[in-house]
Amino acid sequence: MKKSPIVTVVAIGIGAALFFVLARFVAIPSPVPNTNISIQYGLLAFMAALFGPVAGLLIGLIGHALADFSFGWGIWWSWVIASAVFGALMGLAARKVRLADGEFSKKDLVGFLIAVVIAHAVSWFVIAPVLDIVIYAEPANKVFIQGLFAGVSNIVTTAIVGSLLCAAYAASKPKKGSLKEEK
């Protein structure tokens, strides 16, 4: 894919729309009753790896903010910011991965998975709860447990969905090689 500032603008817009649709309309029941699994972070990790940290940050920010809006409770800033930070961190971590050229090696995958764990840990074990306390003065106990739960479930889903997306995208780029027709 070509790279230009306009592509980034469009990728942010479409990425945020995808994030919104997945957050808002895709319900995968989780093992915990009455809760759903957020697969939008798998998408966000992939988009950030492909389009960079700025795109990752803004897709997380806009996508999450629009989703909050549509539920009607306004914007829960602490979690929106955590999503944005996650996108930015994933973009930074994947700077060296040449996903756009169709490369996603075993080494890239391992790096990607480590980045997912760290970025989610930073976002949900630190940023979201700390901001919950600072901005909303919520009890520490509650917000850290919430963060822990969200973080762990996001790590699992992002690791699976995000790496499947990266691998599928890399595989979709035609490669020059020695494919031969067989009889």
Next chain:
Amino acid sequence: MNDPIIQFHHFSFQYHAQSEPTLHDIDLEIRKGEKVLICGPSGCGKSTLAHCINGLIPFSYKGECGGSLTIAGRESRELGIFEISRTVGTVLQDTDGQFVGLTVAEDIAFAPENDCLGEPELHERVQKAAALVGVEGRLHHAPGELSGGQKQRVSLAGILVDDVEVLLFDEPLANLDPATGKQAIELIDEIQKKTGAAVVIIEHRLEDVLHRHVDRVVLMNAGRILADVAPDELLSGGLLKENGIREPLYITALKYAGVTVSADMHPDSIEGIILREEDREKLRDWFERTPPAPPMPERPVQLDIHELRFAYDNGHEALRDLSLSIRAGELSAVVGTNGAGKSTLCKLICGFEKQQSGTIELAGCDWASLSIKERADHVGYVMQNPNQMISQTMIFDEVALGLRTRGVGEEEIRRRVEETLKICGLWPFRNWPVSALSFGQKKRVTIAAILALEPEIIILDEPTAGQDYRHYTEIMEFLLALNRRGITVLMVTHDMHLMLEYARRAIVLSDSRLIADAPCAGILTDGEIIRRASLKETSLYTLAQRCGIDDGRAFVQRFIDYERREVRG
């Protein structure tokens, strides 16, 4: 009229990622006020040529340019893409991609907004451009509320809002129903007369573009220009067929009848073509001589649809009292405008939506209680765009997916997938990744993935959309072969040629109702149905009338039978 506004001189281009140039030694001039059609099969370089004209090459897609290309007298690579866009306005094939505004007015205003144009001029210019293409009554509509044809009009208005000198249309007919496509060609003609701009149309549907006068046709293949002549001249030669472009049907019919088509007959339109009495005589003779096909044996009813009614949550009634029987082993086309209920019908059959009333029965069994998955064992559904269906990296896995989710054993899966791959002509590629395939081959993979489940019926949404004549023929011959193996085929399509050539029967929907269900020749010669369902009369019918053949319908039928028997064997 005389100044060339676009001038290619020994121009060549090679994408950085590719090992061969895509364009070779292009010499082409486009003058002010001219209307030029550029045609050629897929991969011939016509889209690349269009990218060169609007500046996406070399500014967005990087590569090596050779020779020279001047736009309004200046070398293109010394201009920027923004400067070029002041001269050349482009209407893209994908009207949804081009429609970036949230409403019609905002989309038309997009370019002047980027020029920082302020009030009240902005509103004035939008109003004027909207009036030019006839969307002034819909300024506050969202794209979701517009039809494909209306979106295209908005795209055009978004270009006309600036005074450009060249209007470039990239496959303007690709996503339109026949009647709307005809209107689009008329609109382009009208706009050109009003604005005096040069018009360049990239399109492989020659007959449809020639509905209005075109000054020149440029035929491309393998990155080179093979012909750059008046349409009359091109139509009288054999170059079109050799290069995978379908010639207008009336010309094909004349050739079958033994008439030699020459440029001085002005064959570029069915209304204008000069036919001498002896030519007409030949056609009449051919009609008398050619035997009709024997009637099809009556087959048992397979799918019986009775008084189906469906309305969406918002109250929009998408189907009303639709009754229909599909017989085993049929190949039929479902046609009608967008929103007439075609896709709703398919969704109800597949179980994606549930009807409010009415029944669907397969071989006498009521389907009401069957799930999507259970129905899929009998009816396969193939989406228009193969990229929307493929989720696996390897071809084998993609075809095996449905079997795996059904818990079939690996041994059995291997047997069925391999057999399917053989039937679909994908055997040589069985160990390839999907990404190595062409668009048409991917389409085959999606069909194979459905066939592996061994359905009795397959439903295809626009099976040939976006395909040139050669690939189109390949896909359709393949479907025909499947049909001969006993699989019932139902195609949703806008393509009148496709319907005429391949379908035995047309199911015509209009305004949520079934308005006709008859052999295709009958449908495409019936003015009333054509009008109501936004179809287009076949030029064969006009030809028959012009040659004094009273029974135009029989003539069309004879032509279809002849092609099926003699040409395609």
Next chain:
Amino acid sequence: MRPVFNYIDRSSPIHCLAGATKLVCLLLWSFAAMLTYDTRLLILLSVLSVALFRLSRIRLGDVSFMIGFTAVIMALNNLLVFLFAPQHGVTLYGTSHVIANLGGRWVITKEQLFYHLNLILKYLATIPIVLLFVCTTQPSEFAASLNRIGVKYSIAYSVALALRYIPDIQQEYHEISQAQQARGIEMSKKESLGKRLKAASAILIPLILSSMDRIETISNAMELRGFGKHKRRSWYMARPFRTADFLSMAVCALLLAAALLLNHLNGSRFWNPFV
């Protein structure tokens, strides 16, 4: 489908305000409600927000879904707070007036109940304003407003693009998921979690790949129509500010100032009636 914005066309003083004004007011208002735990101010904000909601002529029926949803979330949040921090109120206000003992740490105190009252007031102070914004602002105006309050126009346009393509992408998701269901892909509870995620990917992968094509087409279209040509751009939907706009923004700024001032005077974000 319910888009992000749920514009309801009625004539009211709120509808007449410029989009940028409403955005600024929303931000100031929600920051005020977010920052203060002063019950007196929260009551004032709640009363005002309900009054403004009435003024906008939006009916409860128009937004019943969102209200219901938010009510559930609010209840859940309060429940979680009580479960995990039943003594939070005591810690905050420094006194303990026990009302009932539920066993273990779960002692109901006046302080805790007062804290919960504040939490609920916060919702009451914000939700009507958010609903007001969502129902009286045209989505088209939103991007122009963002640019007006200083967000870079390229980012403002990203937001506009997101709003533009959400319905298209939602529809595409729906179609892909139906076609994959026919092939036996299921996300229901019957399957294991790993299988469910794999199933989700079978729908996501085609959706993402076709979205990548979409990104390319749209960026070509925008580039060909001069997006990014200048440092700024104008907006068809922009509306000029009038007296009412300035007045509204000033009132909201005052409310935020009041919140900050009270925080300063109280010595903390909490107003403490217990000492």
